[in-house]
Amino acid sequence: MDRIRISGGNELRGTIPISGAKNAALPLMIASLLTSDTLTLENVPHLADVELLMRILGNHGVDIAVNGRRERQEDGYSRTIHFTCRTIVDTTAPYELVSKMRASFWVIGPLVAREGRARVSLPGGCAIGTRPVDLFLEALQALGAEIEIDGGYVNVTAPKGGLVGARYVFPKVSVGATHVMMMAATLAKGTTVIENAAREPEIADLAKCLNAMGAKISGAGTRTITVEGVTSLSGARHRVLPDRIETGTYAMAVAMTGGDVILEGTQAALLENALDTLRMAGAHITETESGLRVVRNGNGIQPVDVTTEPFPGFPTDLQAQFMALMTRSSGVSNITETIFENRFMHVQELARLGAKISLSGQTARVEGVPRLKGAPVMATDLRASVSLVIAGLAAEGETTVNRVYHLDRGFERLEEKLTRCGAVVERVSD
Numbered sequence: 001m002d003r004i005r006i007s008g009g010n011e012l013r014g015t016i017p018i019s020g021a022k023n024a025a026l027p028l029m030i031a032s033l034l035t036s037d038t039l040t041l042e043n044v045p046h047l048a049d050v051e052l053l054m055r056i057l058g059n060h061g062v063d064i065a066v067n068g069r070r071e072r073q074e075d076g077y078s079r080t081i082h083f084t085c086r087t088i089v090d091t092t093a094p095y096e097l098v099s100k101m102r103a104s105f106w107v108i109g110p111l112v113a114r115e116g117r118a119r120v121s122l123p124g125g126c127a128i129g130t131r132p133v134d135l136f137l138e139a140l141q142a143l144g145a146e147i148e149i150d151g152g153y154v155n156v157t158a159p160k161g162g163l164v165g166a167r168y169v170f171p172k173v174s175v176g177a178t179h180v181m182m183m184a185a186t187l188a189k190g191t192t193v194i195e196n197a198a199r200e201p202e203i204a205d206l207a208k209c210l211n212a213m214g215a216k217i218s219g220a221g222t223r224t225i226t227v228e229g230v231t232s233l234s235g236a237r238h239r240v241l242p243d244r245i246e247t248g249t250y251a252m253a254v255a256m257t258g259g260d261v262i263l264e265g266t267q268a269a270l271l272e273n274a275l276d277t278l279r280m281a282g283a284h285i286t287e288t289e290s291g292l293r294v295v296r297n298g299n300g301i302q303p304v305d306v307t308t309e310p311f312p313g314f315p316t317d318l319q320a321q322f323m324a325l326m327t328r329s330s331g332v333s334n335i336t337e338t339i340f341e342n343r344f345m346h347v348q349e350l351a352r353l354g355a356k357i358s359l360s361g362q363t364a365r366v367e368g369v370p371r372l373k374g375a376p377v378m379a380t381d382l383r384a385s386v387s388l389v390i391a392g393l394a395a396e397g398e399t400t401v402n403r404v405y406h407l408d409r410g411f412e413r414l415e416e417k418l419t420r421c422g423a424v425v426e427r428v429s430d
């Protein structure tokens, strides 16, 4: 099994190209199930989650053509991919595939909207919390679907004549359930109003693509999304927006090591809250023509308290990385996680490197230390893993991060991007 070996202590200097967003690419790919025409997506990151979703979509009958041409010479890997689902050949999403990645459950929306039925395995819990699917089921029921859970599968059936538009107020903000309700509503009869919708940029990106396919969606990116149902959708070409979590992760890495890096191809508007938090911690961040410039020269890292919230608040997907940064601050910071009940698995691993962190309920109290020391570590989820990489970049000596497959889910060519900026990072295979 691969590991990432880091020799800490180098500043980061140079340019890091930011990839297309994993969390936008996944729902966009799933949207290809809504049409018999070709959906072409540009800037699709080359990640394990994307590869897995291609397998899942293939199972439903989506024909996938990857354009081999390199889009950008610098990172080479982001690709243009054509998805064509002439007919849905199978409305079942099996346990073996859905259990590996939660977002694959989201096929339930397009399948029931287009075929009138779907049988999708429950995604199950994962390392960051229980992650139930009650909101998805309620939202689909609001559109008239009947739901039965049997043998670990959700069987969903649309009424005769298809789903029917409705008003639904989410009792809690959910990114995935908003994606699913929005996709399902595009082909429903009449108008759907989604209240207390998630406002993440990936929701607006999906709506933009669906509208290019002929959907009639307004308000995506606000709390209220209105969808006027249409009878069919067509193909479209859409470019996946930049990855705000990858952007924030590298910005935090630079804040941690010191240095001067251009994050190329990204936009500050995607993560204002996190960037303001980093500025408070002592990083200088400016927008440039090509993206964002992040600098920390000489000055230390200031402690900042953070509470995770749905967008536009501080993202839970940057909580672990920010905690890594705070381990080297000049004081005490409190980091509160409000989205997932079990997203502190990195705490004990950061402690192996010498961090001083104590947990009280959903808050971690991080007392900055003057130095971290390298050690073997292991994480149980994607963002926790990369937080250990950030800590390792600033730790004295060697840090080995095990279970690299977590990193491969969401960070395209991580070691290459860091190495090009002066870090000593290598992938080691046994």
Ligand SMILES: CC(=O)N[C@H]1[C@@H](OP(=O)(O)OP(=O)(O)OC[C@H]2O[C@@H](n3ccc(=O)[nH]c3=O)[C@H](O)[C@@H]2O)O[C@H](CO)[C@@H](O)[C@@H]1O
Residues within 6 Å of the ligand: 022, 023, 024, 026, 102, 103, 129, 130, 131, 132, 133, 134, 135, 136, 137, 172, 173, 174, 175, 176, 177, 198, 310, 316, 317, 339, 340, 341
């Ligand atoms: C592929 C993708 O885009 N994943 C992101 C998405 O996950 P995901 O869409 O799974 O996250 P949600 O926004 O749905 O989860 C938010 C909260 O709602 C709860 N909930 C959700 C659905 C439900 O039916 N019932 C319920 O109680 C969850 O357990 C969690 O506590 O948003 C999360 C929150 O920003 C991010 O951390 C993930 O990276």
Ligand SMILES: C=C(OP(=O)(O)O)C(=O)O
Residues within 6 Å of the ligand: 023, 101, 102, 103, 126, 317, 382, 383, 410
């Ligand atoms: C939690 C994440 O992804 P997923 O929702 O696919 O588990 C993530 O991207 O940090």
